[in-house]
Amino acid sequence: MSEEQFSTERRILMAMRKTLGGIIRDLTPSDAATRYPLSDATVEDVKKCFDLIAARERELAQAAGVSEERPHFIDEVSTPKVVSIAGLKKRD
Template identity: 40%
Template sequence: MDIETLSKEQSILRTMRKTLANVVRDVTPLGGRTNPLTADTIEGIKDCFALISERENELAELLNFDQARPYYKDGEQQNAQVISFVKPA
C-alpha cells in the first residue's frame, strides 16, 4: 500500500467516526426520555468506534506517525520552549 492510499483510508475513517458520533449525538434523548436505540444497536456502535480506532492506530504505525507528537501538514515541527512561570514570593 502506498502513502496516498493510506492517507485516503485515514480520511475515510475520520469521516466515518465523526458521522457516527453525530448520529449518536442526534438520537441521544433529552431529560429522562427513553433511548430510541436498542441495547444491541448501542453495542454495535461501540464496536464500530473500537474498530475505527484500531485501524487508525494500525495506519499510524504503517506511516511511522508518532501520535504523541503533533502533526503539521507542511512537515515542519514547531520549535517551542517550555517557559516556567513562577509566582514571586
C-alpha cells in the same frame, strides 16, 4: 499500500467516526425521562464500530511512523526539560 491509499483510508475512517458520533448525538435524548431510541444491541454494535475505527487508525499511524496522534495545546512543551540539581546555584 501507497501514501495516497493511506490518506484516503484515513479520511474514510475520520468521516465514519464523525458521522457515527453525529448520529449518536442527534439520537441522544436531552432529558433523562425520554427513552433512548436505539436497542442495547445496536448501541453495542456502534461501540464495536468505534473500536474498529480506532484500531485501524492506530495501525495506519504506526505504519506511517507517527507515535501518537493526541491533541495538544499550542503552548504545551513537547519534550520535558531536565534541569540538573547540581547545576543550580544559590544566589546571594
